[in-house]
Amino acid sequence: MSSIETHAKDAGYWAGQMVAVSCTRDRDSFMRIYDHFAPRVQLYLKGLGSPEAVAEELTQEALLRLWQRAELYDAARSGLSTWLFRIARNLHIDRVRREPQWVPVQDALERLDEPEDAGPSPAESYAEHVDLRNRIEQLPATQARLIRMSYFEAKSHQEIADELGMPLGTVKSCLRRAFLRLQLGVRRGA
Amino acid sequence: MTPRHHLNEATLVSFAAGALSPEMTAVAATHLEACRDCRDRLAHAERIGGLLLGQQQAAELDAAKRGRLRREMLDRLDESTQSRHDGTIQALSPDVSPGDPDGLPQPLRAYFGPTWSALRWRWVAPGVHMIRAAHTSGDTLLLLKIAPGKSMPVHSHQGTELTQILQGAYDDALGHFSPGDAADLDNETEHQPITAPGAPCICVAAMDAPLRFPGWLARKLQPLVGL
Numbered sequence: 001m002s003s004i005e006t007h008a009k010d011a012g013y014w015a016g017q018m019v020a021v022s023c024t025r026d027r028d029s030f031m032r033i034y035d036h037f038a039p040r041v042q043l044y045l046k047g048l049g050s051p052e053a054v055a056e057e058l059t060q061e062a063l064l065r066l067w068q069r070a071e072l073y074d075a076a077r078s079g080l081s082t083w084l085f086r087i088a089r090n091l092h093i094d095r096v097r098r099e100p101q102w103v104p105v106q107d108a109l110e111r112l113d114e115p116e117d118a119g120p121s122p123a124e125s126y127a128e129h130v131d132l133r134n135r136i137e138q139l140p141a142t143q144a145r146l147i148r149m150s151y152f153e154a155k156s157h158q159e160i161a162d163e164l165g166m167p168l169g170t171v172k173s174c175l176r177r178a179f180l181r182l183q184l185g186v187r188r189g190a
Numbered sequence: 191m192t193p194r195h196h197l198n199e200a201t202l203v204s205f206a207a208g209a210l211s212p213e214m215t216a217v218a219a220t221h222l223e224a225c226r227d228c229r230d231r232l233a234h235a236e237r238i239g240g241l242l243l244g245q246q247q248a249a250e251l252d253a254a255k256r257g258r259l260r261r262e263m264l265d266r267l268d269e270s271t272q273s274r275h276d277g278t279i280q281a282l283s284p285d286v287s288p289g290d291p292d293g294l295p296q297p298l299r300a301y302f303g304p305t306w307s308a309l310r311w312r313w314v315a316p317g318v319h320m321i322r323a324a325h326t327s328g329d330t331l332l333l334l335k336i337a338p339g340k341s342m343p344v345h346s347h348q349g350t351e352l353t354q355i356l357q358g359a360y361d362d363a364l365g366h367f368s369p370g371d372a373a374d375l376d377n378e379t380e381h382q383p384i385t386a387p388g389a390p391c392i393c394v395a396a397m398d399a400p401l402r403f404p405g406w407l408a409r410k411l412q413p414l415v416g417l
Contacts, residue, residue: 010244027267034263040246048208060259064266078233082240089208089239099212101300105219108296113229133241147203151242154209157200158349158398168349169378175200183234 011129014080022070034063041088047152048092062088135182143178193225193370201374206235213331213396219297220354221372301331329398336391344382349399351375358391
């Protein structure tokens with residue numbers, strides 16, 4: 001119970017730091033974000049296959065973008081870690097995998113939903129965040145493994161199937177079930 | 191148009207994770223542009239990514255290195271504040287105005303050019319025209335135009351086939367597919383699309399393994415189609 005409160009405070013805390021960055025360009029808040037998230041971003045980028053030095057450089061760049069584009073951050077739309085995930089993923093696909101279509105396609109998709117629809121209030125988002133976190137922790141082992149291979153290693157369904165000796169259809173249905181489990185809480189509140 | 195056939199959740203997860211090939215990404219993004227429902231589910235898939243990122247147990251860097259990176263970061267904050275709007279928004283194809291009915295869906299333009307009118311269709315079989323994207327990463331990406339009221343051969347797939355309907359319509363055992371709909375199929379699906387009467391059915395399809403047609407038709411068609 002108390003751990004749920006701590007998690008909720010986490011997400012709210014980071015969103016608050018980010019608001020300070022975007023409203024007053026507060027460097028101390030930014031460096032608190034940097035100290036917490038830079039090692040995590042770097043680990044993520046290394047997992048995707050970047051050599052240490054490249055992961056380090058891209059991490060610096062990802063955090064710099066957070067600073068540069070702080071005014072675009074909308075706490076009601078996404079948590080800070082989701083925003084950073086997108087930035088780091090996009091940098092990796094653009095710079096390391098060199099897929100020039102990726103970033104423009106992402107930008108175009110993002111602009112489609114920009115008109116301010118009344119999204120969930122930040123408070124609701126934190127409750128969802130906690131709920132989602134609990135659901136991730138409770139995933140069955142195989143589903144958790146496939147989710148991690150997808151997100152942390154960017155493995156395709158076929159690569160996962162080959163590596164684990166699973167039929168392709170099983171990989172897909174397993175990932176599908178994992179997603180549906182993780183979605184339940186959100187749907188309930190919507 | 192509100193699509194009735196959507197991306198599989200497994201496809202959305204992989205899209206969010208950056209784990210689809212560029213060709214699958216192009217087709218999925220074409221669907222996402224047309225489908226608010228899938229965009230909402232994609233946002234959720236990205237939230238999962240954000241949570242996993244935040245949950246990682248980061249190993250401690252040694253203090254000297256950490257200090258150097260921190261100082262470097264602080265220096266860069268000064269140098270770059272004034273250039274913060276640089277390059278944030280790039281137009282995909284400035285040559286076609288948004289909303290121009292001749293414009294191809296944005297995610298397909300890099301492969302097939304910006305407009306419908308400039309497409310150069312190739313005849314492959316009676317009632318079937320095709321354009322195969324060059325410069326792909328290994329997966330196949332096709333535009334297909336099939337005459338109305340035409341029955342396609344029964345086929346199955348060795349891998350994944352992701353199709354987005356752009357114009358016209360077809361029916362198969364899975365239902366009626368019209369513009370905006372996605373058919374997200376794997377190797378367990380065998381189907382025989384029949385195009386609807388009226389206009390030709392145009393769709394874009396990405397596949398990660400060759401199609402399989404049974405029997406004599408395979409021998410006849412596959413060399414023609416070049417799959």
